[in-house]
Amino acid sequence: MTVTYLDNNATTAVDPRVLEAMRPFFCERYGNPSSMHSFGGTVARDVARARENLAQSLGASAKEIVFTSGGTEADSTAILSALATAPDRREIVTTRVEHPAVLNLCKRLARDRGYVVRWLSVDRQGKLDMDEVRSRITDNTAIVSVMWANNETGVIFPVEEISEIAHEHGAIMHTDAVQAVGKVPMNLEASQIDFLSLSGHKLHGPKGIGALYVRRGTRFSPFVVGGHQESDRRGGTENVPGIVGLGEAARLCSEGFADHVATMRRLRDRLEQGLMATVPLAHLNGHPEARLPNTLSIGFEYVEGEAILMRMDVKGICASSGSACTSGSLEPSHVLRAMGVPFNSVHGSIRFSLSRYTTEDEISYVLEEVPPIIRGLREMSPFGREYLSAVCTVQ
Amino acid sequence: MWEYTEKVKEHFFSPRNVGQLEDANAVGEVGSLACGDALKLFLKIDPQTDRIIDARFQTFGCGSAIASSSALTEMVKGKTVDEALKITNQDIADYLGGLPSEKMHCSVMGRDAFRAAVACYRGEPAPEEQLEGELVCECFGVTDEQIRSVARENNLTSVEQVTNYTKAGGGCGQCHEKIKEIIAQVRGELRKEKKAPAAAARPMTNIQKIAKIQEVIEKEIRPMLQQDGGDVDLIDVDGNRVLVALRGACVSCPSAGVTLSDAVGAKLKELVHPDLHVEEVSG
Ligand SMILES: Cc1ncc(COP(=O)(O)O)c(C=O)c1O
Numbered sequence: 001m002t003v004t005y006l007d008n009n010a011t012t013a014v015d016p017r018v019l020e021a022m023r024p025f026f027c028e029r030y031g032n033p034s035s036m037h038s039f040g041g042t043v044a045r046d047v048a049r050a051r052e053n054l055a056q057s058l059g060a061s062a063k064e065i066v067f068t069s070g071g072t073e074a075d076s077t078a079i080l081s082a083l084a085t086a087p088d089r090r091e092i093v094t095t096r097v098e099h100p101a102v103l104n105l106c107k108r109l110a111r112d113r114g115y116v117v118r119w120l121s122v123d124r125q126g127k128l129d130m131d132e133v134r135s136r137i138t139d140n141t142a143i144v145s146v147m148w149a150n151n152e153t154g155v156i157f158p159v160e161e162i163s164e165i166a167h168e169h170g171a172i173m174h175t176d177a178v179q180a181v182g183k184v185p186m187n188l189e190a191s192q193i194d195f196l197s198l199s200g201h202k203l204h205g206p207k208g209i210g211a212l213y214v215r216r217g218t219r220f221s222p223f224v225v226g227g228h229q230e231s232d233r234r235g236g237t238e239n240v241p242g243i244v245g246l247g248e249a250a251r252l253c254s255e256g257f258a259d260h261v262a263t264m265r266r267l268r269d270r271l272e273q274g275l276m277a278t279v280p281l282a283h284l285n286g287h288p289e290a291r292l293p294n295t296l297s298i299g300f301e302y303v304e305g306e307a308i309l310m311r312m313d314v315k316g317i318c319a320s321s322g323s324a325c326t327s328g329s330l331e332p333s334h335v336l337r338a339m340g341v342p343f344n345s346v347h348g349s350i351r352f353s354l355s356r357y358t359t360e361d362e363i364s365y366v367l368e369e370v371p372p373i374i375r376g377l378r379e380m381s382p383f384g385r386e387y388l389s390a391v392c393t394v395q
Numbered sequence: 396m397w398e399y400t401e402k403v404k405e406h407f408f409s410p411r412n413v414g415q416l417e418d419a420n421a422v423g424e425v426g427s428l429a430c431g432d433a434l435k436l437f438l439k440i441d442p443q444t445d446r447i448i449d450a451r452f453q454t455f456g457c458g459s460a461i462a463s464s465s466a467l468t469e470m471v472k473g474k475t476v477d478e479a480l481k482i483t484n485q486d487i488a489d490y491l492g493g494l495p496s497e498k499m500h501c502s503v504m505g506r507d508a509f510r511a512a513v514a515c516y517r518g519e520p521a522p523e524e525q526l527e528g529e530l531v532c533e534c535f536g537v538t539d540e541q542i543r544s545v546a547r548e549n550n551l552t553s554v555e556q557v558t559n560y561t562k563a564g565g566g567c568g569q570c571h572e573k574i575k576e577i578i579a580q581v582r583g584e585l586r587k588e589k590k591a592p593a594a595a596a597r598p599m600t601n602i603q604k605i606a607k608i609q610e611v612i613e614k615e616i617r618p619m620l621q622q623d624g625g626d627v628d629l630i631d632v633d634g635n636r637v638l639v640a641l642r643g644a645c646v647s648c649p650s651a652g653v654t655l656s657d658a659v660g661a662k663l664k665e666l667v668h669p670d671l672h673v674e675e676v677s678g
Binding site: 302303304305306307310311314323331332343344347379380381382383 | 397404407408410413414424428429431432433434435453454455456457458460461534565566
């Protein structure tokens, strides 16, 4: 069965050109870039080129890039560095809808190290209240960590505006941009962001590689302590194939940026409109405009997400759900709950996330297969039948 | 990704007995939209014989909730109410070839829905009202009596298991201490009860014991040994010592000691009394 992959916020396919760029660095050019011999030393040039490519795609300079093992490590590095370099400041400002990489670290810092975490709330559309943001950031704030775009809903936060507020109070501004890189235009040179996290496997690069952008002049304290790699900012022999892959992936992302974004947006909008038109009692989760071009989160009332995913799975359709049953915990998505999405649609929330590889045919296929799945499961459900049957007869 | 058995998948993709039953005389409802799963069970019971003639369900929930509901309807059909009341949540899980431990609450939901339907049929208050108790888990609305009943029936030993089976403790986690206390109480009760039935098993008279041993040797053990050209005779029973004599091929068989302890001893322990032990005598 062919796979229709609409789960690109979870991870993406490696671009074959990325794989080709990485290939020589396993069995042939396996030298250590720190070595004194030219066999290793020349590899350092490839690492430098990858750094340059990644920096360029962000509008940053190569010196501002620190390679890490992924998005999670970049997040930890940023937050712990900010706390280490401002020991008198005892507060962290972040949102209730961060990825666990930030959320659970902040919870732990509150529990184990006595930090006060100011959790910013979001409204029904997943947006922040800028008045609340202003009131929460104070001279006691060590770091403001606000994701650029949310992984579940795609909602985009005004990180530039928040950076200004953070800086007015002398706090460091970090943004988890793991979902935004490659989908949102970025020019960090013209921005005030101090730290920015990204991850290779969300932009058609390999897993296990990421980077932290560290604005020139920002106080820094390393998280992984060891050798002198990454200009003393991250110890450990470089993941050379990963770094080369990430550099190439970033280059390819910016090369076709406008086209990729336009394609994803057009197909996403078609999917959204198609589902909304054929499935009654379906609601968009998240702001319709301030949103990534590839993400569509829909709550289908009176059906449960895991059941939907299982029935899509046998049709080869891959997506994610915010339902409790898929998470292994018993609580549905913390993001959708923070937004106040009602229970009858939280459990049936499905996230479709597209990539530059998504095709018209795939969207047509999903539009054909998904509505009957929802209808079938609703016919089994004890809830809302009167209302549903009234609506369903129209079809 | 959950590892579901083929049987779970089959009952999820082609559920049996879906829908309402117009002439149902018993309906049981459990769960809620807020909790993420709910089951409404319809039964048609013959009032003369108490036999369940038909069963249907409507379920809102995940794959294993739908599969458990489907399995339940298949299991209760044709049984009398009393027979079907003996079905435990573990029986439902077993019918499906097992459920992931985190999903056991789906089988509990099946059991609870059936009990609710029976209460409705018998004109009794719904079980959750009988089991009102004290609210322990506020996130999922689970009372101490509900936890106690499920922990007892499934011999649960940890908070995690209680969460898997009842959802209690799966939200904010504030009730974990309370759940631990309930588990400790239930474990204590179970330990006490376990001692009691062992004592109850003992008052078998010597005559009864010998008769039972004889029966097991005749029906279970001799046919087995005779297949290999051997045989066994019961010589005497002295307390828990069972004295036997081996005949035929068994006498010269080099593994005679193994045959004795393996076949005769194990069978007698299993079918008569665990304290028995077998000794060979030349008879
Ligand atoms: C917003 C966000 N932050 C962080 C991460 C973690 O990145 P990684 O898997 O590279 O550690 C992810 C992806 O899972 C994400 O979506």
